[in-house]
Amino acid sequence: MHDPAALRSMHLARFNAEPAIFVAPGRVNLIGEHTDYAEGFVMPVAINFATLAAISPRTDGKIVIYSENFGEEKAFDAGVTPKAHKDWSDYPMGVVAILSGEGHKFPGFSLTLWGDVPLGSGLSSSAALEVVTALAVLSLIGASYPGPQLARLCQRVENEFVGANCGIMDQFISANGKKDHALLLDCRDLSYRLAPIPENVAIVIANTMVKHSIAGGDYPTRRRESEAACAIIASHRPGVPFLRDATLEDLEKWGHEMEPKSLMRARHVISENLRTVAASEALLRGDMKELGRLMAEAHKSYSGDFEGSCVEADTMVDLAQDLPGLIGARLTGGGFGGCTVNLVEQKYAESFAKTLGERYAAKTGIVPEIHVCHASDGAHRME
Numbered sequence: 001m002h003d004p005a006a007l008r009s010m011h012l013a014r015f016n017a018e019p020a021i022f023v024a025p026g027r028v029n030l031i032g033e034h035t036d037y038a039e040g041f042v043m044p045v046a047i048n049f050a051t052l053a054a055i056s057p058r059t060d061g062k063i064v065i066y067s068e069n070f071g072e073e074k075a076f077d078a079g080v081t082p083k084a085h086k087d088w089s090d091y092p093m094g095v096v097a098i099l100s101g102e103g104h105k106f107p108g109f110s111l112t113l114w115g116d117v118p119l120g121s122g123l124s125s126s127a128a129l130e131v132v133t134a135l136a137v138l139s140l141i142g143a144s145y146p147g148p149q150l151a152r153l154c155q156r157v158e159n160e161f162v163g164a165n166c167g168i169m170d171q172f173i174s175a176n177g178k179k180d181h182a183l184l185l186d187c188r189d190l191s192y193r194l195a196p197i198p199e200n201v202a203i204v205i206a207n208t209m210v211k212h213s214i215a216g217g218d219y220p221t222r223r224r225e226s227e228a229a230c231a232i233i234a235s236h237r238p239g240v241p242f243l244r245d246a247t248l249e250d251l252e253k254w255g256h257e258m259e260p261k262s263l264m265r266a267r268h269v270i271s272e273n274l275r276t277v278a279a280s281e282a283l284l285r286g287d288m289k290e291l292g293r294l295m296a297e298a299h300k301s302y303s304g305d306f307e308g309s310c311v312e313a314d315t316m317v318d319l320a321q322d323l324p325g326l327i328g329a330r331l332t333g334g335g336f337g338g339c340t341v342n343l344v345e346q347k348y349a350e351s352f353a354k355t356l357g358e359r360y361a362a363k364t365g366i367v368p369e370i371h372v373c374h375a376s377d378g379a380h381r382m383e
């Protein structure tokens with residue numbers, strides 16, 4: 001439950017000051033994986049798992065941050081440029097660092113953080129933490145940014161402070177999501193279109209319980225491999241700075257010059273862009289069957305050409321196939337573990353979740369966490 005009153009009491013008890021309270025959601029991506037940093041298309045949904053932040057000013061020149069999830073308090077001097085410590089505080093302090101670099105001056109403050117986005121599960125707990133911190137600290141100085149710009153600044157926290165080479169999808173949807181809608185984002189110019197999710201469709205998120213990290217080795221390796229393919233295309237056709245601009249014909253012509261793995265990664269990214277645009281059109285016209293088909297193709301490509309899945313995620317997707325009510329299932333997020341996203345007819349959602357969980361536990365020996373979720377609003381002030 002996202003209860004601002006509970007967070008306020010926690011903050012009051014610890015810091016003895018009345019806070020302002022903000023929330024930023026995690027996300028699930030319906031389709032469009034590893035396309036954001038190629039300036040392509042993604043179609044995520046903000047979900048009803050989120051991070052909440054309570055903030056109040058201090059007069060002693062300190063920044064004191066308490067994470068209820070980690071049960072830990074950290075103190076910093078306001079006005080001193082923060083450095084990364086390789087722990088949870090890098091996300092909030094990275095926000096302070098990037099925004100300070102933009103010329104903002106922050107007074108001391110107390111910040112209490114609490115969230116229920118499962119960590120390391122591909123549901124963007126870190127983006128939620130960045131976006132909620134950004135809203136909170138900006139409110140202290142009476143500043144704000146339009147959602148797309150806020151997302152760009154929070155992406156820079158990952159890229160420049162935390163050292164994770166991610167794209168903009170997660171921060172963008174956390175800042176700009178809309179209740180009951182998916183968001184088709186063009187990662188080149190950050191223009192977007194909202195598509196309503198029909199009322200009779202549930203989003204079932206199935207956690208394989210296999211942890212992933214985008215700061216780990218696989219994500220940057222895949223990114224490098226796909227960018228190497230792009231460089232070869234660009235050497236023949238200079239109008240291709242990103243795979244967004246490449247075509248499957250380019251791969252037919254010049255694929256033989258690429259490392260086999262690079263060719264496979266590029267084939268995933270180029271075809272995924274086509275699928276994502278088609279999927280958004282299918283959702284807009286309410287063609288759920290076509291959307292489900294595209295999600296299935298996307299999983300095949302993610303697992304096959306991109307080699308971004310793992311045995312457990314492939315198993316979770318396979319086990320969903322013949323369950324009543326399934327529209328489409330695929331691995332979501334950065335890959336190599338984490339969660340699958342399942343679109344399911346609402347009336348079957350509970351039984352789908354139960355049976356999928358039982359089947360997965362029986363097959364893998366791992367007890368999964370399965371949640372029936374709904375599309376939620378992006379980050380905002382709660383009180």
Ligand code: GLA
Pocket residue numbers: 032033034035036037166167168169170214333334335
């Ligand atoms: C992670 C990154 C995103 C995106 C996805 C893969 O979630 O943070 O920028 O690249 O992986 O689609």
